[in-house]
Amino acid sequence: MKIKKLIIALTLLSVASMWSQTESEVELSTDTGILNGSLVLPNEEGKVPVVLIVAGSGPTDRNGNNPMMTNNSLQLLATGLAENGIASLRFDKRGVAGSTSAMTKEEDLRFETYIDDVVSWGKKLKEDPRFSEIIILGHSEGSLIGMIAADRIEADKFISIAGVGRPAADILREQLSAQPPVVTAMTDPILDTLEMGNTVTNVNPMLNSLFRPSVQPYLISWFKYDPAEEIARLDCPVLILQGTTDIQVKLKDADLLSAANARAEKAVLEGMNHVLKNAPEDRGLNIQTYNDSTLPLAGDLMETIVSFIKN
Structure with a gap:
């Protein structure tokens, strides 16, 4: 009987979550092809903040996954934002999933290509009358890309998650x-x-x-590009997030970014690893979470992000 009640409760929670938001496909035209993404809107009256989510290195798609791992970290992030009245746009990097056709030849690819993509998505959002402010959120390598783009489009706020502080x-x-x-x-x-x-x-x-x-x-x-130099250029409010069990990026990187920008707020999340999940320090057990889409986001992550955006 208790199991049945639990199943019903979880089902109702899932349905309520779907009612609180809508997700639609969006496109961005570039010189080499179409980039595809997902726009998630909360069911709120009036204008809402929107977060442009920038994925990390490698062939990472809009959900935070690649051919070697499925953890849905960025999809969970978008869902959590919508549940708190915040819109988001996340996209497949060029050459990945829905943006496969936009990939250039490897010898023609530059780091600036990814920056330009984020700038173009940001400008698209700034022109959309449904949004009250634009926040760029960059994860891992996306942190450096995002902070440069945030400066170029004069974003209202910037969030770095697991971003390195060194070249x-x-x-x-x-x-x-x-x-x-x-x-x-x-x-x-x-x-x-x-x-x-x-x-x-x-x-x-x-x-x-x-x-x-x-x-x-x-x-x-x-x-x-030196991340410390780039984040120092930002005049907008900055939030730097780093997990204590991240085996790819170190706490000293968050310290370097924080020290470079006097306006930055730094939050160290206990037990959060590189894919934004709660994980132990043991490397083998930590890596297991990289391919587990059933795990929720780390405990304080969403609360910290929402508080920064709304305050």
């Missing part, structure tokens, strides 16, 4: 330092050259996954 080349050096010395002896000179804006002609085949010639122009364009 990408420094992050790569740190990650590669765990490899045998023979590997770092090859990678360090390559990183130095790319940082100076020059390509490398002779790359050991074993390093092609990182430094193949066709990807080097993208790396050069990415390496020139």
Whole structure:
């Protein structure tokens, strides 16, 4: 009997959630094709704030998933925002899911391509009379992309979740330092050259996954941005969120971002990992949450975001 009552309660909760919001497909035309996304609107009277959600690195879709993992982190974020009277737009990155046809050749892709995409989505939202203010929220690599775009479109607020506070080349050096010395002896000179804006002609085949010639122009364009310098440019209110069990981005990155912008508010969420779920510090158990779409968002995440937006 108790189980039946629980099932009924969960069903009613799910139905109530659907009534509180509507989701529709939206498109953005670019020079290389159409980007596709989802606009979620709360069932509220009058204008509402809207959050432009920017996904992290790799082939990540609008829901926060990629071919190797399904956790629906960004979809859950959009749903939670709508339940609190806040609209959102999330989109498939170019080359991914509904935006597959918009992908350029790898040798033509630049970090600025992703920034321009977010700027264009932001301008589209700013022209929409249904919205009272535009907030850009960037997750992981999307944090750097989002903060640059927020400056360009003069967004009303900016939220960074699990964003790094150091240039990408420094992050790569740190990650590669765990490899045998023979590997770092090859990678360090390559990183130095790319940082100076020059390509490398002779790359050991074993390093092609990182430094193949066709990807080097993208790396050069990415390496020139320092997140601390970019977030310092923002005049709008800034919220920096970082989880304590994130095994990809460190607390010191949140500290660097916070120190760079006097207007920034920093919140450290106990037990939240990189995919915005509650997870232990144990690496194996932590990674298991990356592919579990049944897990809810970390406890205080939504409350912290909503409070920042509404206050």
